[in-house]
Amino acid sequence: MSRVSTTGNFQSALLNLMASQQQQADAANRVSTQKNATDLTGFGRSSETLTALKAASSRVQGFIDTGEVVGARLEAQDLALNQMIDGIGGAREAIGGVLASDSAGTLMLELEGQFASVTGGLNARHQGGYLFGGANTTQQPVSVATLSDLAAAPTVAGTFNNDTIKPVSRVAENTSIETGYLASDLGSTIFQIFKDIKAYNDNPATGPLTGKPTDAQKAFLTAQLSRLDAAKTATVDTASRNGSLQKRVEQIGLSHTGQLTSLDEMVSKRTDADLAKAVTDLQLSQIAVQASAQVVSQLRDVSLLNYLR
Template identity: 55%
Template structure:
């Protein structure tokens, strides 16, 4: 014969109530956080795999941030190359028009303007840092402002203040690219032409103004060819920069795809089944109500109540 005691019934009902409350609390946490567990302990044996996935995601995020910064800088760099090329091409067109007209009126003013255009490109900045200064990004690579300053310098090389460390960016575990260029590599050829024109202007055959004689025409015709070559070289360098930028964009797109895949893998392990969580919460509430009713009824079914009679 099985003995039934009031204490045993109360204890059983209370345990059921506490268990239902615990299940309800866990279901409520899943609903509020949308996660299976709030710490790695809750994932059991899957915690190690989850840690590895999150570590890989964090590493990819770091490469994405670097890639986005490099892509933005190279976009600005492309605009700077356009300025430098515009300086070379503008100077060439101005000389061609002067030769065609047979007069050099205002030519040196145009040369000064196009020189400053090229100088602005070489002194271009991105987020407060000079693009073509190498590692010394706080100091502008070219400090002179006029053709007279250029001609007064000991030589063209002396007007460039950049160092020799072109910017290198690590975009992946196995991808390290030179994404920067140096001012002297890009602008020396063009600046030498501007210097030669300024020295001719102030020399015995100058000034470059008024009617163009045969000697001046020959000189200017030679500069046309040199400026064409300088423009082509700047354009070629800009094309190499564009090719590098395309590689950066490709690597960045790959990282973004990896990030999406890793997030899906992590989500498969951490994201809670919301429909199941709602069901579990409702079932726990039913259990709590049922256990509470049992406890309430036990108050009227105590053996002590029967002993009163």
């Protein structure tokens, strides 16, 4: 025969009330957070899987962030390279105009402007640093500003301040790509052409390039056209490669976005609460709390001492 005591009844009723309150709190948390738990402990054996999925998501998100930064840099480089292409093309048009019109009156002035366009592209900045300076992003890659400065430099190589380290970006697992260029690589050839033209103009034996050009001057300028064509072609090729890199980085980014979405869905299946079930559980737990509280209240009036009296 089981012994029935007032203390035992109270303890049993209180335990039921506490259990119902805990169930109510758990259900309320699921409804408010829309998650099955608020920490890894609440997921039990699934916590290790969730940790691995979260780590993978963070790694993929890191690659996405890197891809966005690299994409912005490549876009800035595209603008700078096209500015250089325009400057080289403008120089060629100026020389072609001289040969067509048989007048070199404003040639050097026009070339000065096109040289400024080229140097402006080489000294382009992005996010506070110089694009084509290599690792030296705080100093202008090109140290000359005018054709006179260029002509005064002992060598073309001495007009560049960039180092030899090209930027490399890790955009995916086991995938690193060279995303930057050096001013000296981009500008040496075209600078040499500008330097030669300036030297020819300043040489009393051959210049100046003003008025009606002589046959010797025409021959010299004609030779510069082919050099400018080659320099422009090389710069266009670099811009095309830069565009290809942009496309590749964009495609890698899309792939990473798909991976991240898939990982988020896998995490969501393990962490997101069934709201319909959570609301139902909350309502049932509220009823259970009310019932347990009513039992405890009734037990205050139910005591074996009342029967002993």
